Amino acid sequence: MELQRIFDTHAHYDDPAFDEDRDVLLSEQLPQGGVTRVVNCAVDLVSSARNLELAHQYDILYCALGYHPEQAADERKGDLDVIAGFLQSEDKAVAVGEIGLDYYWEENAPRETQMDLFARQLALANDLGLPVIIHDREAHGDTMDLLRKYRPQGVLHCFSGSVEMMKEAVQLGLYIGLGGVVTFKNARKAVEVAAEVPPDRLLLETDAPYMAPVPFRGKRNDSRYISYVAERIAEIRGMDPQELVDRTAENGCRLFSL
Ligand code: NI
Numbered sequence: 323m324e325l326q327r328i329f330d331t332h333a334h335y336d337d338p339a340f341d342e343d344r345d346v347l348l349s350e351q352l353p354q355g356g357v358t359r360v361v362n363c364a365v366d367l368v369s370s371a372r373n374l375e376l377a378h379q380y381d382i383l384y385c386a387l388g389y390h391p392e393q394a395a396d397e398r399k400g401d402l403d404v405i406a407g408f409l410q411s412e413d414k415a416v417a418v419g420e421i422g423l424d425y426y427w428e429e430n431a432p433r434e435t436q437m438d439l440f441a442r443q444l445a446l447a448n449d450l451g452l453p454v455i456i457h458d459r460e461a462h463g464d465t466m467d468l469l470r471k472y473r474p475q476g477v478l479h480c481f482s483g484s485v486e487m488m489k490e491a492v493q494l495g496l497y498i499g500l501g502g503v504v505t506f507k508n509a510r511k512a513v514e515v516a517a518e519v520p521p522d523r524l525l526l527e528t529d530a531p532y533m534a535p536v537p538f539r540g541k542r543n544d545s546r547y548i549s550y551v552a553e554r555i556a557e558i559r560g561m562d563p564q565e566l567v568d569r570t571a572e573n574g575c576r577l578f579s580l
Pocket of ligand 1: 332333334363420529
């Protein structure tokens with residue numbers, strides 16, 4: 323079945339994995355494949371500028387601008403001011419992201435550095451009245467502490483927590499982003515969460531070029547493959563896949579004010 327009106331709330335089309343066919347993908351293949359909106363997420367200052375440029379160039383693209391925790395060590399004084407300027411003056415910049423904490427990779431900046439950067443970007447988003455796109459890998463405790471403190475609007479992308487954590491996040495007003503992981507054979511927690519997220523708080527995402535769903539696991543991901551995610555979640559929730567795509571797209575439009 324061909325799904326329509328797909329809203330991919332998290333991708334990285336500035337990634338070199340798309341260098342060879344980015345233009346044909348964003349101008350033709352994705353729109354023809356039923357994709358109508360994508361939030362393209364930056365990871366640092368250079369990719370913020372680049373993703374803004376891509377959002378101007380392609381109708382389906384919006385962008386989130388900010389510093390990813392894996393890039394925390396690269397932040398220079400004044401970078402967030404430049405990003406804030408972009409966010410204030412550009413209509414297609416719809417969120418601060420992707421921001422958060424990543425305690426998985428040992429080579430990442432120290433936890434205090436990551437938490438300080440995350441906190442400053444949460445404060446920035448609140449100042450600008452924008453939602454945040456949150457990356458939380460192996461850092462649930464500190465992530466939730468900061469979310470309780472700053473109470474931003476936003477989404478926990480590629481949600482990897484328990485049903486209990488999901489419920490607290492929803493209570494804080496946050497959305498839950500689910501992608502390719504729900505199609506993996508060993509996906510237990512993500513499947514439980516997919517079954518229980520309130521229908522008005524679920525978002526679909528790819529994290530392209532990463533996290534391709536089964537049957538493309540390990541290959542380059544793109545927003546069209548959200549169909550596989552939607553079909554799996556629809557199966558888990560006992561609903562029609564197109565209805566799920568439409569409902570979650572509505573949620574995305576509400577969160578990002580589109
Ligand atoms: Ni990402």
